[in-house]
Amino acid sequence: MRVPYSWLKEYVEIELSPEELAQKLTMAGLPVENIINLHPGFSGVVAGKIIAIEEHPHADHLKVCQVDVGGKYLQVVSGAPNMAVGQWVAVALEGARLPGGREIRRATFRGVDSFGMLCSAQELGLDTSLVAPEDREGIITLPPDAPLGQDVARVLGLEEIVLELEVTTNRADCLSILGVAREVAALTGAPVKEPNVDLREENPPVVELASIEIEAPDMCGRYVARVVRNVTIGPSPGWMQARLRACGMRPINNIVDITNYVMLEMGQPLHAFDYDLLKGKKIIVRRAKRGEKIVTLDGQERVLEENLLVIADKERAVAVAGVMGGLETEVTRQTRNILIESAHFDGVAIRRASRYLSLRSEASLRFERSVNIEGAPRAADRAAELMQKLAGGSIAHGRLDCYVARKSPVTIRFRPERVNYFLGTELSREEIKEILERLKLKVKEKSPDTWQVEVPSTRGDLTQEIDLVEEVARLYGYDRIPITIPPGVVPGEKKSRRQVWEEAGQEAAVACGLTQVITYSFINPKIWDILRLPPGHKWRRTVVLQNPLREEQSILRTTLLPGLLEVAARNANRRVMPVAIFELGRVFIPQGNELPQEPLRLAGLVMGTRERGWDWPPVEMDFYYLKGVVEEILERVRVPKVRWEPTTAYPFLHPGRSAEIWVYRDAIGFAGELHPDVLSAFDLPARAYIFELDWEILMELAGGIPAYQPLPKFPAVERDLAVVVSEEVPSEKVREVILAAAGPYLKECRLFDLYRGQQIGEGKKSLAFTLSFQREDRTLTDVEVNSIMQEIEKELGRRVGAVLRQE
Structure with missing residues (x-):
């Protein structure tokens, strides 16, 4: 504002x-x-009036003007396309300085002297959106009541x-x-001086000229109308134009400017209809008919839906209530009679209409926040008064006022001692009462401990006792409220198991060099085609928003990937590489008419090469780098027996470079390289690798909360084991057999070598593992370890057909 x-x-x-x-x-x-x-910083520019215009004798595109600048006539040469005799213009005199330091001097154009310059809005440093469209390509036109010779800054209200x-x-x-x-x-503590509304009414009575019918009382609580006849359309006075521009609004004509002026002054949006263009001289406030069309004042034809509120006459809709008027009843230079609308519309209905039509206006902004229903009549009177004074209109006697259900003033039960209780102040009852009365609240002391406070209709935000406490705090001064330490014992923090594992996952991802991001839950429905998901894919079943802010955010996500891909693309476009990010957030799974499920997911993306550090070389963040990140996260939350299986179930991943992650019989997520088509769609400059984990399942599978364990006192015994297996046997399967056969003393099983070659035969591969055995109460003997190794070898041969590799 x-x-x-x-x-x-x-x-x-x-x-x-x-x-x-x-x-x-x-x-x-x-x-x-x-x-x-x-003030944009010019000087020496005054208001002038063009007295005469002649053709330049030696240039077709130039004109020679005689300009009155207040009893003094100047000859000015200009090529502006919108000059006219009798026009008020901005004249830069000799010695004037324009924004940017440009100085105006006497000049000669093709043999004709020019003693100044006619200025455009742009040359004066003004916002061209706030001037008339016809003045944007030429010189600026000043109001016709501007005193000649007066500083243009004062004429345009720029000394503000x-x-x-x-x-x-x-x-x-x-x-x-x-x-x-x-x-x-x-x-x-100063008094408010409200404008005095003094209008003169004339016959006939307004009830003989128009009528109102409200067919949607749930969306329109009050509709007030006045009729002003025999107006003369023209520019509004300079002082009004200056104030409108200062508030960011473009002057149009005296009638439209008056409605905008009163809206800014009183907060009540108004609309002016051309009374003679209303069919049947009747205003009907109703819901739109399905498929009904209206051309709004911006020249756009709009198709309406049934839930939108419209203002109609007997034949068609003439305005979208609270948002914008219709072009068919627009006030033009031919308009002679005006019907003023001053109404109270339901804020939710106006917000819905504004979003549906993608059309926001100063009026809708105010209606959405709920205007004062009691202020509608006075705003209509104020507009009628100004039209009488500034447009020469005559006001029909009386006003139409259709008030659906009168509202009683809001009264709040208030206990003054609650102020000091909540604020920690020591205000007296007299001080509290004085503050409330400064806000024009009527205070009645029903008992020593309880007051009845009547709220004026202008303050619709005050509905509860705590609201009044806040008002006292505001007026007393937040900076004057003393700082106190809360009494009592602060309870110790105790985190739930869910919170512990959520933090563990985040800490693990950060420890692996990933940066946490938070992205929007609203996504674009076109993302599913970009991710190459087939029709009927489970991710395509989404929750659709009824009132989305825009089409690109019209559904709720069922995966975290869209947000991560957008972040990666944004960083890559700004040459911020490498990218290593993750998000722990909720997705939304529809459940028919019930509220959607909101399971937690952990997803990450890496792309590029990790820069070298003081103790490590540059590292390309490839699939195996991502796999290490995921394994570290799973190890941190103590998820047991994780296995990776190749998959082609995710069409947005590169075939042959993707895997599904399993724990027991549960698929807990996926990881892999992004498909080239998806890379291209997001314009990513390098291969990207992504993963997503179902954190709900992981928290169920996670082990106990880690507790302190002392370092082992006895040394570990390490053995290497190399076996030859068929090419089709995954290394993870071999590792599972080793873990199952080794018993409780095997602390670590790590694959360190893979070999294929003639020495082991075609269709075979050699896998070498390091096994670490350890007991907490004593050192293991070679005999015990050899026995365990024999059991492992026997189980490998039985379950996966493995044989020991011979050197």
């Missing part, structure tokens, strides 16, 4: 500088993000300081100048 400082001072007396006021508002919970000086506020969703009252003025008044 942009708040011009001078406009704010009209409604509340302010003795603070803009910087001091910004500090005070920020400390009261209404943060001021920025203080903007609108603007406070840019960050208004939280609960403070809809501060989306208006008056709302901020009330906040300033509560902070400083």
